[in-house]
Amino acid sequence: MRIHEDDDERDEDRELELEGAPQLPDRELLAAWTVPEPAIDLAERVMEHVEAGLPASETSEEGATSMEDRRRGGYGWALVGVAMVAAAALVLGLSQLWRSEPRVTAPVVVTVPVAVPVASPPASHAPSELPPAPGTPVQTPPSQAEPASEPPETTAEAPKSPKATSKAPRAGRGSKDPFAPKVDEAKTATLRIGTGRGYGPAKVYIDGRYVGMTPIMNVKVAPGRHTVKFAWSDGGSETSSFTVEDGQTRTLKGPMKALEDPYSPE
Amino acid sequence: MSTPSKAGVTALAHANPEPTERELPGDTLAAAQRGERWARRALVHTYQGRVHALVWRLLAGAGRQDQVEDLVQDAFLRVFQALPRFTVAGPARLSTWILSIATRAVIDELRRPGPRKTPLEVVEDELAGGERPDVHSERRAMGRAIEAAVASLSPEVRAAFVLRAYHELDYAEIAQALEVGLGTVKSRLWRARAALQEHLQEVRQEARR
Incomplete structure (x- = not known):
């Protein structure tokens, strides 16, 4: 005797019994296995989670792992961003170095971070414009973009120029790079x-x-x-x-x- | 059928609901599929009893009843995630579909190692009205025997039995829910019946002594 009375379904059970399966206990007997009522309002609990947009998998171990992965992914993009800015700053500094080295004047150094865009043409020309070693007499070609009328005493400051130039990006980062202070402030x-x-x-x-x-x-x-x-x-x-x-x-x-x-x- | 006790029961109240409360109305289902809050709530209210009873019975054998509420919740969250893909014209009734999802959620959980063991909470049922204490005691013994028999089964066999005996799924629906063939369902039900028969026989023999 089945717990439900549908003929088709009962037929399935009868077929099984005809094949030799033990009989299923009657409905009364099956009903003896009772289920306690839930201790809490399940609907409320389920709806709270659904409405909070927090799927169960997110609170499970696997969910936590996937959240970590996502967070790591987020950090990955942040790192890519930082790396790109750093690379841009490096290119900027090098390009300025290459541009400013022949003249090695302080004013040029100061204006580097704001005056030169990241993808400035000098960067792409850099390999053919490598600066001479410090101390080497510099011959600034008149065709340079920088003013050719710079006084010759700039040559005398040549030993200082690499240091000054290398500082330029750092100074720019300290005042304008949004990433650097963020790390310290968060x-x-x-x-x-x-x-x-x-x-x-x-x-x-x-x-x-x-x-x-x-x-x-x-x-x-x-x-x-x-x-x-x-x-x-x-x-x-x-x-x-x-x-x-x-x-x-x-x-x-x-x-x-x-x-x-x-x-x-x- | 006996009247369910106030404190506890409800096996059949959960397992064998009245036809009028068996399925969610079509318009409410459509609204739930659109994500409307009231309709989702209605869906949970309509099926929570059956899902709870199913999950409880599947977990009872593993001594993991303390996970019932979490798994009911998990099952409904899976239901809501998949609900937009449910089609009324499809092969499964909504209740069958939901019970299938709940069954898979429980089986998935049972395949994982359990958490720390907690002592079982013993809930004393109140006597059903007019029921003699000895009858009540025998019923409880039978209930425990069924539970013990089901506990001895693997999660998959247990699921097939509970879906059949307490949730009215036919063999094809069970096969679909458990993602197995019809022959496997029959084999599992056979094993479940054999285990049940054995345990109940022991109880009856004990009662005669």
């Missing part, structure tokens, strides 16, 4: 903290300071290494350490044993 990282499947809500302490009960969506900490403690109401607790970088957002799940910390030095 002092916070963000943590999302939750507990893994099968673990109830836990009290969370970061470096011994209580920050709340999981799930916690927005905990700000300084970059660096920290300890996190998850404490459950049954007296159990887990303590682990993690590293977080400047501006990074990390998802931590208790217990941390399950979390691979790609930034950990261990």
